[in-house]
Amino acid sequence: MSKEKGTLFIVSAPSGAGKSSLIAALMQRFNLDDSLRLSVSHTTREPRPGETNHVSYHFVSNEEFEALIARNAFYEYAKVFDHYYGTSKEIVEEWINDGKDVFLDIDWQGARLIREQSPYAKSIFILPPSLEELQNRLKKRGQDSDEVIKKRMEKAKREISHYNEYDYLIVNDVFDESVLALRSIVLAHRFELKRQSNKHKQLLDAMLEGYSK
């Protein structure tokens, strides 16, 4: 079998759509064969209690981060309150070239930057099942003031307003069905002609040996 490249899947959602739980459940489904990887961000901030290096973030020093910037290792990076945050292009492309599919959880702005740099990436937008449900989920996150909730709602709407830049749209109503949708999207892309004809080149050559149209 020839080496086939994996597919990069960009996933965005407004806060409160259930994206993180969906991705976690999806990764579980592919746990056994290690054919799907989740991209982890780099940061220079200190790990918080309970955070694990290379799982929560790749925790690196300022010097390391700036060396990564210098060698163009990021799709995008930003400095927030004195700390760098970045999305590794280097690691994602290594995985893709190794035939892994990769999920990358990012907002609509990051998604745009990645599409520009990885034209074959596929993107998925996740919506909560209703406006009420979105509001409830945004309110549930602690004892916040109306002002804070209103700002959060505005931010969610801004994210949602970009839904039509994505290839797929999943309304996260029934959790298990949304996981099945994500899994189906991943599997379907594995059977696209380009990937399969690379993977099975020898078989195709053998079957067509001596044949001329």
Added chain:
Amino acid sequence: MSKEKGTLFIVSAPSGAGKSSLIAALMQRFNLDDSLRLSVSHTTREPRPGETNHVSYHFVSNEEFEALIARNAFYEYAKVFDHYYGTSKEIVEEWINDGKDVFLDIDWQGARLIREQSPYAKSIFILPPSLEELQNRLKKRGQDSDEVIKKRMEKAKREISHYNEYDYLIVNDVFDESVLALRSIVLAHRFELKRQSNKHKQLLDAMLEGYSK
């Protein structure tokens, strides 16, 4: 929910790839919700013992068939040994407009004709797992002469030589995995932006009400 159109899936394979069993198993998986339909050909020949009208074929008279030709009801039709055979465009398009996904089992020539008339159709090619397996499956069909087997093999190779005109390629090695692949392709297309944004137009409008970028 607004009305969303279904997707037409064209499936081709050389004889001996296991296509019919795969499609039968796939249809079973979607039995409950009737969201996937299998296109059935029209013919003017007599039903054979065990054949059921509208399942094996739509059995129609010469007059009926020619009336269907006259109103352009077929993607393609042919007369073989005095009997007409045709693939109904009318029924398929009615189902698609009704939101059903449709599978249509046809050879590479028919697939070409349908692609021309239904540019949004997706096509899937199925291969047997090896050249030896293909030969075995072609030989197993009764006590045929070497000449007959050789001709069958040539026909299979001709079909295989068109694999690269399809969107998806499935090597039917493990039956259940091939059924899962087909099911994933069907489900993935249901979550494409275009279908979902039609289906969930009200939800999207509600979530973006009063929002301007």
